[in-house]
Amino acid sequence: MKTVVQRIAGVALTCLLTWLMVSKLGFLVRPVSTDEVYSQVETLHSLPRDSVEVMIYGSSHAFRGISAMELYDRYGIGAYNYGWHWLKINTVHLFLKDSLEVQTPRLVLIEAGLANNVVQDTDITAEIYFSRYLHNGAARAAFLKQCFGNDPERYLSFYMPLCAFHDNWSTLEEQSFRKLEKGTFLRKNMGFFASDDVTEIRIPDYHTFRQRDFSEAAREELLGIIETCHEKGIQVIFFTVPWQEDYEYGDAMKTIAKGNGCDYFDFFELAEETGLDGKTDFSDTGHLNTSGAVKVADYLGRYISCHYELTDMRTIEDNLWEQAKEME
Amino acid sequence: MSFNSIDFLIFLPVVVLVCFLIPQKLRHVWLLLASYFFYMSWNAQYALLILASTLITYGSGIILEKIKWSTRSPERKELLKKITAACCLIVNLGILFFFKYYNFTAELLGKALARVSISVRIPAVDVLLPVGISFYTFQALSYTLDVYRDEISAERNFFRYALFVSFFPQLVAGPIERSKNLLKQLSEPCRFSFENVREGLLLMLWGFFLKIVIADRIAAFVDTVYLNYRILTGAYLIAATVLFAVQIYCDFAGYSVIAMGTAKILGITLMDNFNSPYLALSVSDFWRRWHISLTSWFKDYLYIPLGGSRKGRFRKWINQLIVFLVSGLWHGADLSYVIWGGINGCCQVAGEALKPLRDRIVKALGLRRETLGHRLMQMVGTFALVDFSWIFFRAENYRQAFEIIKSIFTSDNFWVLFDGSLYTCGLDQPNFQLALGCILILIAADVCKRKGIVIRKLIAEQDWWFQCLFIAGAVSAILLFGKWGPAFDKASFIYFQF
Numbered sequence: 001m002k003t004v005v006q007r008i009a010g011v012a013l014t015c016l017l018t019w020l021m022v023s024k025l026g027f028l029v030r031p032v033s034t035d036e037v038y039s040q041v042e043t044l045h046s047l048p049r050d051s052v053e054v055m056i057y058g059s060s061h062a063f064r065g066i067s068a069m070e071l072y073d074r075y076g077i078g079a080y081n082y083g084w085h086w087l088k089i090n091t092v093h094l095f096l097k098d099s100l101e102v103q104t105p106r107l108v109l110i111e112a113g114l115a116n117n118v119v120q121d122t123d124i125t126a127e128i129y130f131s132r133y134l135h136n137g138a139a140r141a142a143f144l145k146q147c148f149g150n151d152p153e154r155y156l157s158f159y160m161p162l163c164a165f166h167d168n169w170s171t172l173e174e175q176s177f178r179k180l181e182k183g184t185f186l187r188k189n190m191g192f193f194a195s196d197d198v199t200e201i202r203i204p205d206y207h208t209f210r211q212r213d214f215s216e217a218a219r220e221e222l223l224g225i226i227e228t229c230h231e232k233g234i235q236v237i238f239f240t241v242p243w244q245e246d247y248e249y250g251d252a253m254k255t256i257a258k259g260n261g262c263d264y265f266d267f268f269e270l271a272e273e274t275g276l277d278g279k280t281d282f283s284d285t286g287h288l289n290t291s292g293a294v295k296v297a298d299y300l301g302r303y304i305s306c307h308y309e310l311t312d313m314r315t316i317e318d319n320l321w322e323q324a325k326e327m328e
Numbered sequence: 329m330s331f332n333s334i335d336f337l338i339f340l341p342v343v344v345l346v347c348f349l350i351p352q353k354l355r356h357v358w359l360l361l362a363s364y365f366f367y368m369s370w371n372a373q374y375a376l377l378i379l380a381s382t383l384i385t386y387g388s389g390i391i392l393e394k395i396k397w398s399t400r401s402p403e404r405k406e407l408l409k410k411i412t413a414a415c416c417l418i419v420n421l422g423i424l425f426f427f428k429y430y431n432f433t434a435e436l437l438g439k440a441l442a443r444v445s446i447s448v449r450i451p452a453v454d455v456l457l458p459v460g461i462s463f464y465t466f467q468a469l470s471y472t473l474d475v476y477r478d479e480i481s482a483e484r485n486f487f488r489y490a491l492f493v494s495f496f497p498q499l500v501a502g503p504i505e506r507s508k509n510l511l512k513q514l515s516e517p518c519r520f521s522f523e524n525v526r527e528g529l530l531l532m533l534w535g536f537f538l539k540i541v542i543a544d545r546i547a548a549f550v551d552t553v554y555l556n557y558r559i560l561t562g563a564y565l566i567a568a569t570v571l572f573a574v575q576i577y578c579d580f581a582g583y584s585v586i587a588m589g590t591a592k593i594l595g596i597t598l599m600d601n602f603n604s605p606y607l608a609l610s611v612s613d614f615w616r617r618w619h620i621s622l623t624s625w626f627k628d629y630l631y632i633p634l635g636g637s638r639k640g641r642f643r644k645w646i647n648q649l650i651v652f653l654v655s656g657l658w659h660g661a662d663l664s665y666v667i668w669g670g671i672n673g674c675c676q677v678a679g680e681a682l683k684p685l686r687d688r689i690v691k692a693l694g695l696r697r698e699t700l701g702h703r704l705m706q707m708v709g710t711f712a713l714v715d716f717s718w719i720f721f722r723a724e725n726y727r728q729a730f731e732i733i734k735s736i737f738t739s740d741n742f743w744v745l746f747d748g749s750l751y752t753c754g755l756d757q758p759n760f761q762l763a764l765g766c767i768l769i770l771i772a773a774d775v776c777k778r779k780g781i782v783i784r785k786l787i788a789e790q791d792w793w794f795q796c797l798f799i800a801g802a803v804s805a806i807l808l809f810g811k812w813g814p815a816f817d818k819a820s821f822i823y824f825q826f
Contacts (some may be wrong), residue, residue, distance in 0.1 A: 007522055010792045019798035024810050163813040170758035179740055271826045 003313045018058060019048065026161035027055065029168040032175040034130040039192065041098070041133045042182040044082055045311035049106045051320055053310050054079035055094050056191070058111025059087045064287040065111065065241035070297035072321040075305040079109075081191035084130075088117040096225060097139035107235045107308050109300070110225060112253050112264075113243075118217040119147055128159065135297055172282035190205060190320070194290045197283040201244040206268040211251045219256070224260055226260045239265040241296055242276060244285040265303075267296060274299045308310030329369035331586045332812060333538055339366065343496075344593055348520040355518050356491050360596070364494035365457070374458040377427075381420055382493045385468040386486055388416035389475045390753040393425030393482035417469060420729050424465045429456055431781035432661030443565055460500030462658055466625055468493050469505040473629055488514050497590035501583045501755035503601040510596070518595040523788070523791030526795075530784040531589030533802050534773075542766045546575040546761060548811075552754030554722060558733050560753060565732055567750055569608035572722050573715045575607065580619070606714075609706040611675040614714055622658070626651045645680070649673040661722075664729055668720040675713050762809060 054077050056066050063083030071077040082099050094109065099105075119127055128147050131140050148154035157164035168176075186193075214222065229236045238257050240247055250266050257264035266276060274295050279293030288296065304310065313319050329335045343362045347355050368375045395408045425433075434450040471492070474480045483489040492511045530776050553560045553568035560568075584601035591598045603621050608614035615623050627718075631651045637644040650669070656669020695702060716733075723729035744750060751757045776783055787798055 008791060010796055013793075014796040014799050018795055018803050021800055021804035021809060025804055029808070156334060157814050163805050166808050166810070166813065167816075169808050170756065170762075257391075 006291050008268070009112065019033060020163050021144075021201065022160060026165070028165075028172060028176050030161050030176070030318040031129060031165060031168070032173065034126045035178075035180055036186075037130040038133045038180040038188055040082070040084055041135070043186045043191065044080060044099060045102055045135055046182065046187075047080070047320060049102050050105045052078055053081045053105055053313075054107045054109065055099055055103060056081040056083060056098075056109045056111070057087075057092045057099075058083045058109075059092075059114045059158050060085040060193075061113040061241045061243065062109070062111030062285055063191070064193045064195060064283070064289075065293050065296055066192065066300065067194070067290065067293040068192045069321060069324065070294045071301045071304075072190075072313055074298060075301040076314040077301055077304060077310055078313040078319070078321065081189075081193075081219065083111060083191070086127060087114065088119045088127065088219055089115045089225075090118045090143060091131065093221055093225050093228065094134065094136075094139050094143045096228060100228070102234070105234055106310060107237065107304065108229055108238045109239060112222075112238045112240050112249065113247070115213050115222060115238075115253060116218045116249055117178040117211070117217070118221055122204040128158065129164065132158070152306040168288050182328050183217040188324050190324055192293065194284040194293075195283040196290055197286070198289060198291075199281060199282050199284045201278045201282045203242050203278045204244065204246055204268070206247070206250065206266070209246045209250060209268070210248055212248045213252050214249060214256070222256055223260070226256075226262060230281050235306075236260075236262040237265065237300070238262055239300065240267060240309070241288055241292075242268045243282075243287065244272050263303075263307075265297075265300065270299065329366055329598065331583065331590075331611050332536070335369070339591075340590060347594060352517050356485075356488050356514060359496075360487055360491040360494065362799065363491060363494040363496035363499060367494060367499055370459045370500075375463075377423060377458055377461065377495055379462055379490075379722070381423065381465060381468050381662070382490045384416055384419050385472045385493070386483070386489045387483035388472050388718065389489070390484070392472070392475045396478065409476055411808065413472060414514055416472045420465050420472075424461055427457055427461055429657075429661045458668070463502045464493055464499060466622075466658075468597070470504070470625060470629065474507050480511070483507070483511055488753055495591070497587040497596075498598055499595075500618075501580070501587070503584055503599050504625050505598060505621065505805055507816075509599060513596050521595060524595055526788060527593035528589040528594075529799070530787060532586050533589075533594060533799070533806065534777070534784070535582045535584070535586030535589060536810065537582075537766075537807050538578040538770070540812050541806060542763065542770065543575050543578035543582055544625050544811035545755065545766075545809075546571045546578070548754035549750070549760070549763075550575055550722070554732075555584045557728065557735065561735045562741045563744050564750070564753065565736050566739060567745060568753075569719055569722070569732075569736065570714055572764075573606070573711070573718050574770070576718065576721070577602070578770070606711055607774055607778050608710050608714075609703060610678060610679050611672060614710055614808070615672070615676065622655065626655055630654060641680075645677040647677055648691055652676070664720045664723060664726040667726050667729070668717050670819055671717040671720065672714070673780050675717075720824055748823040766809075 020307075049185055054071065056062055056068065056079060058065075060083065063081060063085065065077075066081060068079040068081045080099075080103070082095055084095070087095065089112075096108065096110075105269070131143055131268045134140055144155065144158060148158070153163075188265055240250065240253065246266055249267075250268065252264070254264050256262075265275065276288075276292055276295055281288055281295060285290035303306075315320060329339060334572060339362075343359070350358055364375055364378075364382075367378060390413050393411055395412065396403050398405065400408070431452045436450055438448065438450050471480075471483075471489075475482050480671065489512070492505075492507065492515055495505070495514075509670070550572045554572075557565060580604040588598045588600065599621055603617040603620065605614055605618040608617050625716055631647055634647040634650060635643055636647060652669040652673030653666055654669070655668050656665040656667070656672075659665045659668070690697060697703075701794070719732055719736075721731045724731055748757070751760055755763065773783060787795060800824045
């Protein structure tokens with residue numbers, strides 16, 4: 001009897017140790033470039049419920065393209081920028097659903113630069129991996145189903161990161177061993193990624209862009225975003241900020257926005273009107289810097305304040321945006 | 329369903345759990361069903377082939393047994409037995425020939441006839457080679473021949489016999505088990521044993537280490553170099569050929585060890601297919617240690633019937649050559665495999681023929697064969713010969729093999745072995761160094777094995793806490809350093825193609 005108990009205990013201990021090691025190793029080999037997503041998600045979720053009136057979503061073009069603090073400073077708009085690098089349109093939808101768990105915005109701004117890209121690949125990418133940090137389990141489950149289908153191996157990769165990323169063992173760095181931390185760097189800009197770098201670029205002439213239509217999957221996702229918002233009485237504005245490459249979905253985006261009662265701002269077309277300058281307003285060939293993001297925020301802020309009824313947050317004492325200003 | 333797939337990691341626990349939960353008398357039927365399911369996961373239709381092979385060999389076994397106990401005259405009985413065994417061999421080898429060698433033969437025949445200006449178009453057949461056909465055909469035939477030789481009695485229980493032919497751990501890449509070993513074990517009750525499960529798991533861990541940590545890692549380098557053999561010449565090819573020797577060993581031994589471990593969990597002991605082959609002191613010693621189940625099959629069912637060493641030295645050498653040429657052909661329907669077999673046969677024959685001369689040289693120089701230095705030289709020499717033959721095994725065809733050999737023997741770029749150039753051929757520096765470190769572990773394990781030290785027994789003798797730590801650590805290390813998961817193509821086992 002003693003031997004049987006000893007063996008059962010031994011097997012249980014082995015399983016426990018293996019599970020511990022596998023989960024710890026999985027953490028070590030994670031794509032560390034996504035650590036800041038944790039910070040982004042946790043920063044939003046740490047804000048008081050229903051405290052933000054305008055939410056901004058999208059890829060790095062949004063994340064680095066609109067200054068939420070400028071929207072507040074100039075127009076009193078209470079905005080949070082919930083974008084992240086490389087977000088495809090279905091991941092944007094996931095971020096939208098996740099934020100609606102804690103915030104009830106009146107207006108959302110959806111950046112459409114990568115609107116034709118839908119993560120459906122069979123490989124586990126960092127983009128799918130970092131969705132683990134999001135709080136909305138049901139939305140994530142639907143997202144994973146969209147990405148993985150019914151392939152159990154892909155699911156295993158998601159829930160056991162060691163499976164997908166174990167080959168990163170040869171590129172471990174100091175960051176790999178650090179705990180995930182929320183930090184304050186996103187909170188102080190209300191999600192916006194500020195950069196003062198300057199790279200001179202040529203803003204392409206939108207008249208020369210070849211126009212394409214969205215794929216069926218992308219169209220479905222865009223309509224899904226609109227539906228999600230409209231169900232909750234949220235207004236939607238789509239926008240695109242410029243970079244040094246052609247944007248081929250301007251017309252398609254206009255059609256979708258118009259057909260669904262949404263506004264669409266194409267800053268490739270509005271670059272001159274906004275005052276965007278290829279010499280001063282870009283941090284690299286793909287993204288606006290703080291100067292550019294302030295100009296976009298000014299333009300959009302003016303429109304929003306004229307067309308939407310929002311609270312002037314500046315009238316509220318010690319609001320989130322004032323608190324942000326006091327952060328290091 | 330390959331051993332290194334997620335499917336297998338789900339399949340095995342289910343099979344084991346159900347096996348030990350259901351009544352004893354149903355276990356063999358359950359294992360038979362599991363084995364057919366395992367095989368059908370590749371191609372369901374080919375289960376009919378294995379079933380056909382099973383029915384034919386089972387039937388012939390029963391007939392041979394009936395003839396044995398009949399009241400006919402001994403001569404008549406012998407004749408009938410011969411006819412029965414021959415029919416069984418012809419049908420089974422016919423199936424094997426059709427699926428594996430028909431197109432090869434047709435092509436060769438077509439070329440031969442074209443040389444004498446006869447233009448005949450022999451139609452090719454578009455069939456996929458059934459996985460493991462050479463393995464299970466040989467296993468089934470060994471049973472028929474054993475019954476024919478009266479070495480065993482015919483198995484009456486069809487399900488048990490069918491399980492013997494299709495037992496899933498060794499179905500697709502061996503070891504080619506003998507009825508005397510496997511069928512006998514299948515006749516005994518299969519009981520759960522903690523020791524068996526532990527030993528089986530340790531064996532499986534070792535097998536996975538060999539396959540996904542070493543073989544699949546090295547494969548990235550070898551494949552890159554062999555694919556670009558006209559650009560990556562000379563020393564690159566030397567490195568790739570040396571590493572291919574390790575790759576094929578770890579790939580095949582990995583499969584065999586996982587098969588042994590899987591069977592062990594189910595209470596079945598399969599034969600060990602490898603015994604530190606690269607520590608062999610001669611080519612003939614190598615063949616006593618490499619793919620032991622096939623070598624012994626050829627010895628028992630081809631070499632000895634041909635006369636073995638009983639008909640003089642010259643005839644023995646001819647027999648050895650025949651065995652190796654057939655062995656080459658068994659591996660694949662291509663001339664490069666035949667050449668590979670031929671080289672190994674010639675090395676073995678030359679080794680024996682030159683032995684008196686070597687003895688005289690050793691005596692004249694006052695060398696001592698038992699010294700470590702002498703043995704090391706023998707090992708290195710044997711490895712070089714065996715590795716040379718592997719070029720024909722790895723190359724796409726014999727023409728490519730000759731080009732590679734030419735490139736190797738005209739190497740003038742040895743610096744690439746030292747200046748980091750090797751790290752640009754599919755394996756970066758950390759992975760390359762890890763592979764070399766793992767090869768050192770492999771060598772250490774093989775030395776232990778050669779000295780009769782069974783590492784898994786040493787582990788089993790340790791305190792329980794050490795065993796827990798060891799297993800958890802080994803699993804984690806294999807998962808961390810192995811080539812698996814969605815980021816990699818699931819590399820199949822090299823010997824599946826045979």
